[in-house]
Amino acid sequence: MTTMTNASVREFKMPDVGEGLTEAEILKWYVQPGDTVTDGQVVCEVETAKAAVELPIPYDGVVRELHFPEGTTVDVGTSIIAVEVAGGAAPEAAQEAPAPAAEPDEKPAARQPVLVGYGVSTSSTRRRPRKQAPDTAARQAAVAVQAELNGHGAPAAPKERPLAKPPVRKLAKDLGVDLASVTPTGPDGVITREDVHAAVTAVEAAPEQRTAPAAVPAPAAPVSYDTARETRIPVKGVRKATAAAMVGSAFTAPHVTEFVTVDVTRTLRLVEELKQDKEFAGLRVNPLLLIAKALLVAIRRHPDINASWDEAAQEIVVKHYVNLGIAAATPRGLIVPNIKDAHAKTLPQLAESLGELVSTAREGKTSPSAMQAGTVTITNVGVFGVDTGTPIINPGESAILAVGAIKPQPWVHKGKVKPRQVTTLALSFDHRLVDGELGSRVLADVAAILEQPKRLISWA
Secondary structure (H helix, E strand, C coil): CCCCCCEEEEEEECCCCCCCCCEEEEEEECCCCCCEECCCCEEEEEECCCCEEEEECCCCEEEEEECCCCCCEEECCCEEEEEEEECCCCHHHHHHCCCCCCCCCCCCCCEECCCCCCCEECCCCCCCCCCCCCCCHHHHHHHHHHHHHCCCCCCCCCCCCCEECHHHHHHHHHHCCCHHHCCCCCHHHEECHHHHHHHHHHHHHCHHHCCCCCCCCCCCCCCCCCCCCCCCCCCCHHHHHHHHHHHHHHCCCCEEEEEEEEECHHHHHHHHHHHCCHHHCCCCCCHHHHHHHHHHHHHHHCHHHCEEEECCCCEEEECCCCCEEECEEECCEEECCEECCHHHCCHHHHHHHHHHHHHHHHCCCCCHHHHCCCCEEEEEHHHHCCCCCCCCCCCCCCEEEEECCCEEEEEEECCEEEEEEEEEEEEEEECCCCCHHHHHHHHHHHHHHHHCCCHHHHHC
8 A cells, every 4th residue: 555644544434415315335346445546536336216326535545445345235424435645634533623613704615516425625514513302301390290299190201212314223123123222332322233233132142131021033034945946136226216106106196097099190200300400410309309398388388287296285386397207217227317497498408408318317327316306207118119008106296198109000181091100198197186177188288289290389
């Protein structure tokens, strides 16, 4: 390892690469112990419940240790790599020191932009003080006195809830461990995974000392299966998050799906014309582009379809913007990135955004922010040769449009049966806030535009 004068070791911790994520899996390390790294260099790729993200290191130095191997799921805030850097004290010590109070006219130093995480602050940081529970001693004393007068005795003080992260709580639940009986070793009295495992080990090592009837059950023997005839794939990351979201949506929002079969021959002709247009040179021009534009026009004519249901507030939230989601199949599962403010884009701009969205998804580089705050979605099942489907609404949205395969079919056109290019559209919507009339009008508008694309000009 390279020797550094006045060197110190900096611990790079797993950042929160999304909103509220608690853990991520290390997919691949790009560095090894002994390698020299520079500020902004990508050191590893991690997968969260939303996407795969590359993590850059925020300082220069030499890699001393990788704390976890590839394939390990690590809690946010846990150190994953140690880097030896030139300088004084390690930053962890500096971060614990309180920051000096700023003068009234002094502005806090801006953070340097990085790809993910919290950025690099140019000044020392200050830990936000933990909220203190309100003082209830006087009220408890009064209750105790009143209870004594009534002959019931003083009530027991409420038991404080142990501090632990959600993954640790789930681990304790799976192992049958009562967190109240675990001795915490983490900062600020937080229970860690190691504390839970230590509690299990202590119970198993001294069974004669257990007095509680509810002992920790012995782990069930693994179910054997024929590996030559079966393959088992752990459900995690994007696939796990998608499954949870779909189950939640299916059993929360009352789904209604309507269908319409439409002649899209003129739309296909327009696609071929646009491919020759200089304004679309180098852009992806396909039927999905015009279908997306048709849906945006229909939303403009019927804005109440672009809404969400706020259960807590018991309100319908109508969005005055459209973040158009496009379902994309990737090696990690189905994801739905969205085009921000798609309603404000011209047709060439929409084509450019669609092309970037698809290529980024196929490369597995879709960022978590690209999959958040969608308002309505299109899923193109027709690329698989499927006629149509009954899509499940994405959580937080009220509608999703499925596009079936476009095939030549016999069709009555101008009083005669002719072969025409035909497809079937399916619109699923949340019946709590979208009634049959609104859903039908939106679907009918999309179909009308695809049948007569010149309506894009007159209706837009």
